[in-house]
Amino acid sequence: MELAEIKRGNIITVTITDTAFGGKGIAKINTPDGDYVIFVPNTFTGQKVSARVVKRRKKHAECKLVEIIEKSHLEEDMPFQPISGAPFINLPIAVQKEFKKDTCLNVYKRIGRCNNIEEVFDKYIESPEVFHYRNKMEYSFSAIGYDLKTKEEFDGFALGFKKRGTWWIVENLEKESGIFDEEFENKLNLIKSYCENSGLPAWHPPKKVGFFRYLVVRKSYKDNQLLLKLVTSDTNIEKFDFKAFTDFVVNLLGDRLAGLLHTINNDIGDNAQSRIGDDTLLYGKSTINEDLLGLSFEISMQSFFQTNPKCAELLYNKTIEYALEGNENISDGVVMDLFCGTGTIGQIIASKTNAKVIGVDIVEEAIENAKENAIKNNIQNVEFFAADVNKFLFEYPEYQNKIGTIILDPPRAGISGKALKRVIELNAKHIVYVSCNPATQARDMEDLFSAGYELKKLSLVDQFPHTSHVEAIALFQK
Ligand SMILES: C[S@@+](CC[C@H](N)C(=O)[O-])C[C@H]1O[C@@H](n2cnc3c(N)ncnc32)[C@H](O)[C@@H]1O
Incomplete structure (x- = not known):
């Protein structure tokens, strides 16, 4: 690759030859003045990737990962859906260590x-x-989705995780990610279909309009239970049947459902603030219990x-x-x-x-x-x-x-x-x-x-x- 290709906004293809702190992959271009260094976060030695240049400096450039074109020789096949929150899941744990x-x-x-x-x-x-270890997950709704099979964006209704490097596109979670509750994640698609069939729209991040925003889930390993929180805006809220939604979730999760909360949030930003607001308890209780080192802890959603x-x-x-x-x-x-x-x-x-x-x-x-x-x-x-x-x-x-x-x-x-x-x-x-x-x-x-x-x-x-x-x-x- 030529140095001239390193321009802000350009998409470049590079092979990662080293990994720095924070999972920043490093690629290099030889120049008469020495190596020009390209950083691509969340990549690993041996991967061939495409990345968007976001900053160009004299001796180095910062990029955002667009796509992994070729896996590293160190990676293994995993039965999970790859998500941006677990970029190194294909690397053996010894290599990660x-x-x-x-x-x-x-x-x-x-x-x-x-x-x-x-x-x-x-x-x-x-x-x-090493797998299924997390006790909390936040899923986003978006009116802009990304189809992992066709590799194309679509307008419609998506529930899952943000596509790498974007805050507006969501990849539907079709099967579990390997880091949270397997049974819950394999049922997430049913929650998505229920919400989509309600006729109310998913949040459109660039336009900052829509109804469904986030689904936050907390798990108690002690009780094997889940606490859910649906975050929506209040636009056309009267058209959403919360009683029917509650019955659906109770039926879907059975005894595993500890509680279901609803929060209205009209904050237009896409930050942690957008997930909080005044909670209404729709079902069960608003906390879950966990035991640690013989002590007992009651935990609410925000704590x-x-x-x-x-x-x-x-x-x-x-x-x-x-x-x-x-x-x-x-x-x-x-x-x-x-x-x-x-x-x-x-x-x-x-x-x-x-x-x-x-x-x-x-x-x-x-x-x-x-x-x-x-x-x-x-x-x-x-x-x-x-x-x-x-x-x-x-x-x-x-x-x-x-x-x-x-x-x-x-x-x-x-x-x-x-x-x-x-x-x-x-x-x-x-x-x-x-x-x-x-x-x-x-x-x-x-x-x-x-x-x-x-x-x-x-x-x-x-x-x-x-x-x-x-x-x-x-x-x-x-
Ligand atoms: C990494 S957590 C540590 C929690 C705790 N030690 C534990 O192991 O469960 C960091 C905590 O810092 C709190 N926090 C953030 N900014 C703070 C501030 N300026 N003053 C006091 N607490 C703050 C957050 O609410 C959060 O609970």
């Missing part, structure tokens, strides 16, 4: 300037279940709960091991569980020690769940606050020098600079930093090192098989 481990450790060296990462690296924890619960037990075991390591006097100080979600980590620590534990999360529903869960688990030495972490630490300066241990588990974007500064001011001796994004965790390492913390141990957990994502647990001490 090697690339995740190598690229993550490299990020800690490059961004975190952590030159002894190999020495402090503790364990790569594999997911106990964060680790998406791979069997692997989360291993993640939490390692987190607790790090929190207790060289920390015999943990019960003398306060333990803070920042970004606590439904309070899982805080409750496990509280159940194993006499320490006073404080949990903070911004989602009020999650904190409500956390409080109820603590009562249910008969844990008294824990207190939960619904607040922004930064504001909470600002409003409660009295905790400074009283905190022995901090657990940090921020969302993918990481902790804000301001909040990290406040965490550092708390002057805790032990920080266990759990992260679903090693890049932002590595970024924050520099500040922790400058504040006198040393990275003692780091483990990676394969919470998300078949994606480029990996969870990391780092133990810092001073």
Whole structure:
């Protein structure tokens, strides 16, 4: 290929020769000035792909994957429908492990300037279940579909996942994806047909009109039950028979249906906000139960709960091991569980020690769940606050020098600079930093090192098989 073909908007064909952190495939063009590098996310060494150029720079270009033309020699055939959320499902798990481990450790060296990462690296924890491991899925409706057989777009009614690289086209899920509940996904087509036959239209993302928007499903592995939420706009809502829809879903899922919710959302964006709104309970209950490490958790639709619960037990075991390591006097100080979600980590620590534990999360529903869960688990030495972490630490300066241990588990974007500064001011001796994004965790390492913390141990957990994502647990001490 010629360098002249690398123009914004052009579709190019390249062979991937290497894979970088985050599942970014790399292709190269030889030029008299050295290699020109082309990045194509969600591709792997050995694949021949077509990709759209989205950014052209002097030495490299960023592209979006359009299609995989030829599989990599490393890939195997799988009986699942390929979806954009599981781009590496055809790669053996051992190959995924090697690339995740190598690229993550490299990020800690490059961004975190952590030159002894190999020495402090503790364990790569594999997911106990490689397939059907997720406990939550979000399916989109769209009036613009993509037929996987004819490889053509169609106007009509689709329910499934977004086509790679688009926010407006949906590929119908004709058979299960291999990462969520097999029985449910094989019935999704029936839900799609029911909705389509109602005569109301699927959402048209570019025009921002239509009725059916999302179907969100949460699964309890403990009870083998499903909690569903249908998100619609309110356009012509009076024409939709919710009673008949409820009867249909009850009939379809039988005892497996824990509850069915409906949410109206007229938000024109295509973000997480578009899935939330005031819920109406159409059937059953609005929460499901899950057991983790002997504790019981009630979870609502909005509350964060680790998406791979069997692997989360291993993640939490390692987190607790790090929190207790060289920390015999943990019960003398306060333990803070920042970004606590439904309070899982805080409750496990509280159940194993006499320490006073404080949990903070911004989602009020999650904190409500956390409080109820603590009562249910008969844990008294824990207190939960619904607040922004930064504001909470600002409003409660009295905790400074009283905190022995901090657990940090921020969302993918990481902790804000301001909040990290406040965490550092708390002057805790032990920080266990759990992260679903090693890049932002590595970024924050520099500040922790400058504040006198040393990275003692780091483990990676394969919470998300078949994606480029990996969870990391780092133990810092001073
Ligand atoms: C990765 S989850 C961690 C959840 C929990 N530790 C667990 O394992 O279940 C990140 C959490 O951070 C919360 N969050 C995001 N931004 C926040 C903020 N500014 N202040 C407090 N919590 C926040 C989210 O609601 C979410 O529950």
